[in-house]
């Protein structure tokens with residue numbers, strides 16, 4: 163594991179040089195680990211797709227560290243800036259109108275007329291972005307369609323030495339990806355439930371947000387394919403009780419072989435979700451997996467979204 167480095171100042175500076183020189187760095191964020199590259203370097207962006215074995219139609223999020231570093235390739239407005247001030251840094255991504263011409267940006271955005279931006283709430287990611295001096299585009303640092311990584315070791319297990327440096331910043335606190343809100347037109351649309359609760363966004367905007375139920379073949383957040391986040395074993399969800407020959411992932415009072423949160427805390431459950439899916443995969447042997455029902459509010463929306471996809475066959 164010679165490419166895992168403790169995320170101290172010296173190694174973050176080294177990682178920034180890797181980014182500037184067109185390499186790939188896996189960085190911790192508060193949601194999941196991201197596989198980062200310089201957005202303006204088309205070759206580096208292409209390497210991300212290659213490493214993830216991700217089809218090129220799936221666009222990437224630009225990560226920034228400061229409000230005065232909002233990329234010049236997006237169009238902002240008052241509502242966007244108000245949302246940014248309220249929810250950044252944090253697990254919140256906005257789809258905005260795109261402008262200008264740049265090969266790297268174009269590839270990162272899969273040629274779409276929009277671009278996504280977020281400011282992660284993690285000191286290592288923020289420091290790396292500042293030292294690199296460019297927006298860092300980063301998808302989750304795992305192979306396409308597999309469970310997202312919430313530790314440096316997960317990144318290594320999935321991508322191995324295809325990453326130049328993996329910065330180890332410990333386990334991700336939020337544990338599910340950012341909420342994606344499309345604000346490129348008048349009606350805000352939720353494209354992906356995530357670490358920022360929908361309720362908070364609606365309360366702030368003072369209006370209902372449309373929820374996009376991405377069609378499987380033409381998902382509106384193109385990465386939201388029906389089968390995604392897939393563990394190796396078959397998974398049954400909303401299971402009130404385990405059946406014989408099932409490895410049971412519990413929640414709250416419904417205890418099991420593992421419990422996402424015995425206190426029934428949805429934030430704790432989200433933080434554990436991906437690591438427990440991996441763990442269950444390792445522990446289940448010839449059993450299949452079943453998971454207790456998760457309430458559909460707060461971070462439960464994101465958890466249920468991910469496990470529905472993980473359970474799809």
Ligand code: TXA
Pocket residue numbers: 191193194195196197220221222223253255257271274276277278282300301302303338339340341342353382383384385386
């Ligand atoms: O929490 C996160 O968002 C993590 C960390 C690393 O920041 N990143 C992440 O990236 O989850 P990724 O690439 O695994 O998921 C990004 C999603 C994909 O489903 C992609 O299709 C969607 O965002 N997306 C990106 N740009 C888009 C755009 N212009 N319009 C619609 N969807 C977009």
Ligand code: MG
Pocket residue numbers: 301302310385
């Ligand atoms: Mg992903």
